[in-house]
Amino acid sequence: MKIKTLLFLYLAATLPNYTFSQSEDEAMLRKTFNEALTNGQSYQMLDYLSNNIGARLSGSPEAAAAVEWSRQQMMRLGFDTVYLQEVMVPHWVRGKKEVARIVNAKSGTIDLKVCALGNSVGTGPDGLAASVVEVKNFDELKNLGRKNVEGKIVFYNRPMDPTLINTFGAYGGAVDQRVNGPSEAARLGAKGVIVRSMASNNDDIPHTGTLVYDESAGRIPAIAVSTNDANLLSRLLKDDANLKVYMETHCEMLPDVLSYNVIGEMKGNRYPNEYIVVGGHLDSWDVGDGSHDDGAGCVQSIEAIRILMTLGYKPQRTLRAVMFMNEENGLRGGLKYAAQATANKETHIAAIESDRGGFTPKGFTISGSEKAKSALMSWKPLFAPYDIYDFGKPGGGADIGPLGESGTALIGFLPDSQRYFTLHHTDADTFETVDKRELEMGAGSMAALVYLIDKYGMDGKN
Structure with a gap:
């Protein structure tokens, strides 16, 4: 009996405090x-x-x-x-609406849904037109070397991984091509960059976002293209390696x-x-x-x-x-x-x-x-x-x-x-x-x- 009484007193002294705190927090x-x-x-x-x-x-x-x-x-x-x-x-500032189109393709001229990447320099009113090389990552770009990149537009076309349930993880696995891609391309003499939008779905909406220039590489214009148009561009490149893209942007840093x-x-x-x-x-x-x-x-x-x-x-x-x-x-x-x-x-x-x-x-x-x-x-x-x-x-x-x-x-x-x-x-x-x-x-x-x-x-x- 004495042991039971002591146990009761112990619980009375300790358990109520915890229970009160728990109840207070729940309330x-x-x-x-x-x-x-x-x-x-x-x-x-x-x-x-x-x-x-x-x-x-x-x-x-x-x-x-x-x-x-x-x-x-x-x-x-x-x-x-x-x-x-x-x-x-x-x-x-973004300036006047961006323009981009496929030119000299076997299927004719095709407008692309694009937007300039944040912090990008613009092409100015004359725009630029060049052949396109497609890569999935920086290793592929480096393997092409300057002779295959110089004077061209680099097209980064690595999608976000759809198998990752954590979409922020998928974003993190793809966004380097947007942030650092323009400088990596400029380092090899590219004239401009097109980046597949950082998007979970295939649709017609281009996604902007910031880029970071490495001043040692120089600055070149960069745009994002919708995922549907990225898929289209990729398919057409396989059929016509000489395909060119014209891009025109009017953005500038003040x-x-x-x-x-x-x-x-x-x-x-x-x-x-x-x-x-x-x-x-x-x-x-x-x-x-x-x-x-x-x-x-x-x-x-x-x-x-x-x-x-x-x-x-x-x-x-x-x-x-x-x-x-x-x-x-x-x-x-x-x-x-x-x-x-x-x-x-x-x-x-x-x-x-x-x-x-x-x-x-x-x-x-x-x-x-x-x-x-x-x-x-x-x-x-x-x-x-x-x-x-x-x-x-x-x-x-x-x-x-x-x-x-x-x-x-x-x-x-x-x-x-x-x-x-x-x-x-x-x-x-x-x-x-x-x-x-x-x-x-x-x-x-x-x-x-x-x-x-x-x-x-x-x-x-x-």
């Missing part, structure tokens, strides 16, 4: 999702950002308008502090422009000098209106903080919603934010980035210490009632990446990605493709994770 997450789904403002915010401001290429008037809109939005919602962080950004990261804070009451960041990038490409990439991530980040404020939550740490500028063609905003954080000796215990579209949430990726990974995994059961289950894979985000050098746990919001690369960097990335409930579920999940990180930290310490 808080339920409130978080309920608020997101019944009183959510993310969809309305995205509607304005996408349809009233539109595409927001860094350096453009629309990007400047988006800065002011997000500043006013966070002020209107009652953030404790809202301020702008200066950052100089590239100012690339001098850098002053822009801003936009930062809104909810002050912590216990550890105000420790920061938890949730953010997305405010800039987008100049095609479509950037609703998924990355308007969704921006409004979800603002909404995550709004939800916690509305619920009356009093954070221990300072919570920051950051609208990064210039992720698409320079990453200047993310680099500036991390540099400023280092200069100010700020302690960032975690940063969450939403930059995979506004689709149904599946979980969160993480790059960081083993303690941080263990903390994230320990919260997985709390998300199970919301069908959010995919936790622990490596990953973070481009804009928050520079914070990793200071030991910050980098967390990526992970939605279902199967449709993302149908829309990514195209004129099809519009507000109409975003589902209200999916967007709100994502915002709710981000708010819930911010709450847990704030309450427990990422290292097992409160």
Whole structure:
């Protein structure tokens, strides 16, 4: 009897504390999702950002308008502090609509659906016409050698791997030909580059995206071609090795422009000098209106903080919603934010980035210490009632990446990605493709994770 009594007293002293904490967290997450789904403002915010401001290429008037809109939005919602962080950004302009066509082919002249790659130089009004050589990778290009490449247009035609369920993995396995392909071709004397669009499906939509020039190789014009037209071009090349393509683009790089990261804070009451960041990038490409990439991530980040404020939550740490500028063609905003954080000796215990579209949430990726990974995994059961289950894979985000050098746990919001690369960097990335409930579920999940990180930290310490 004495042993039973002692055991009862032990359980009474220990088990209730754990159960209370578990119950408290479950209740808080339920409130978080309920608020997101019944009183959510993310969809309305995205509607304005996408349809009233539109595409927001860094350096453009629309990007400047988006800065002011997000500043006013966070002020209107009652953030404790809202301020702008200066950052100089590239100012690339597309110019007049691109033209490309197959010429001198046995089947006659055929127009191609193309768009210039971001940061590319233009051909100018005279355009350029040349024979085409097709390659799948840089090794094939190098094997051709200068004698077979010089004076020609290099056509990179390596598709994203359709067998990879992780579409971001498929994208990563193909995107080098877009980013570095123009310089590799220029190194061998090519006049221009055509790149197969980074797309999951075969369709008629060209996908833009940034390239990075190696100045030692020189700069040549580069365009992306739709996947259907890439397949067509490849077939015609097999039938006519002397086929030529004419391409004309009018893009140019102008001098850098002053822009801003936009930062809104909810002050912590216990550890105000420790920061938890949730953010997305405010800039987008100049095609479509950037609703998924990355308007969704921006409004979800603002909404995550709004939800916690509305619920009356009093954070221990300072919570920051950051609208990064210039992720698409320079990453200047993310680099500036991390540099400023280092200069100010700020302690960032975690940063969450939403930059995979506004689709149904599946979980969160993480790059960081083993303690941080263990903390994230320990919260997985709390998300199970919301069908959010995919936790622990490596990953973070481009804009928050520079914070990793200071030991910050980098967390990526992970939605279902199967449709993302149908829309990514195209004129099809519009507000109409975003589902209200999916967007709100994502915002709710981000708010819930911010709450847990704030309450427990990422290292097992409160």
